[in-house]
Amino acid sequence: MTVTEQRPTDEEHIDRIRRRFATVGCAQLADAAPDFVVPLRLPAMPRNGRPRMCGPVFPVATNDDMLPALQALAETPPGHVLFIHNTVTPSEAIVGDIFLTSAAVQRLGGIVVDGAVRDLTDLVAIDVPVFSTQVTFVSARTTSQRATDLPQTVEVAGVSVRPGDWLFGDPDGLLLLPAERVGAVFAAGAVLRDREEALKKAMQHDGKSLADLTHLGDFLDGTGDLGFTP
Amino acid sequence: MEREQFYREVVGFLTRTASDAGTTAPPADIDPDDNLFDLGLVNSFSMIRMIVFVEETTGVAVDLADHELETFYTLRGLYDVVAGTEERV
Numbered sequence: 001m002t003v004t005e006q007r008p009t010d011e012e013h014i015d016r017i018r019r020r021f022a023t024v025g026c027a028q029l030a031d032a033a034p035d036f037v038v039p040l041r042l043p044a045m046p047r048n049g050r051p052r053m054c055g056p057v058f059p060v061a062t063n064d065d066m067l068p069a070l071q072a073l074a075e076t077p078p079g080h081v082l083f084i085h086n087t088v089t090p091s092e093a094i095v096g097d098i099f100l101t102s103a104a105v106q107r108l109g110g111i112v113v114d115g116a117v118r119d120l121t122d123l124v125a126i127d128v129p130v131f132s133t134q135v136t137f138v139s140a141r142t143t144s145q146r147a148t149d150l151p152q153t154v155e156v157a158g159v160s161v162r163p164g165d166w167l168f169g170d171p172d173g174l175l176l177l178p179a180e181r182v183g184a185v186f187a188a189g190a191v192l193r194d195r196e197e198a199l200k201k202a203m204q205h206d207g208k209s210l211a212d213l214t215h216l217g218d219f220l221d222g223t224g225d226l227g228f229t230p
Numbered sequence: 231m232e233r234e235q236f237y238r239e240v241v242g243f244l245t246r247t248a249s250d251a252g253t254t255a256p257p258a259d260i261d262p263d264d265n266l267f268d269l270g271l272v273n274s275f276s277m278i279r280m281i282v283f284v285e286e287t288t289g290v291a292v293d294l295a296d297h298e299l300e301t302f303y304t305l306r307g308l309y310d311v312v313a314g315t316e317e318r319v
Contacts, residue, residue, distance in 0.1 A: 031274070031275065032274055032275065032277065032278055033278040035278070036278065180291070181282075182293075183291055183292050183293035184278060184281040184282055184285060184291075184292050185278060186293075187277070187278075187281055187292060187293075187297075187299070187302055188274070188277045188278035188281060190299055191267075191274055191277055191299055191302065192274035192275075192277075194299060195267075195274050196274075
């Protein structure tokens, strides 16, 4: 049967999921739903002290040119994550404090730059998570290549970043989810998170090691099975 | 879908997938309020498949943002979610 109920993509709903995500990481989502999670293998790092980010993605590609990035910023809906793929390496800075201030005013869910950002000391004060693969103080200055189709599917690291897919980021990395699976994957990831937390508390409370919990000794002796599943 | 039919569908799914998922097959006398995790019928890695099965069987999207996690631990909770009778948070 087709799942017919439309998942709301309005800002309020996105924000509710984001609040839940505050305690669920990419690791739990990937462990709980490996069939639905697509790792986006970019060396992107949080750059302004806000380590988690999620939302429907609004992708754009550029070539060290600010114009497509500015066009995309203008069109990214509230709650969405602007994803900028700069095809030039090393990248000039596409996002800085003024750009991110606008993103905050527009209530974006975050920005990911496959390329460079700058103004790190000022970005810290702006309440929009920003991730990037590079940092440089050298700003992109060209504004000549108008984007004619926004948002656009972008091919990055062997993965298609499609408008509307959900992008999640934390210090462990980035991942993509089809929008229609966000609720189910979050439920599974949150359950896994809760059970992992219970397991850690049990270890601390009972003084048991991982070897104890996994019955490692029995397994090595050939007298039992290895492991547990949270 | 009626409640009893839903329970049968989910129990059937858990039975069919138990071997592959490394979980325990449901007992014949499973109660709708039994905790599926505590009985070993579902684990953290198999839960996503159960939720997707529920979604595709009922045509209703499950959304964590609207429900407490414990709702997903029992057959009754799952049905209440898809039937719209579970209280939303």
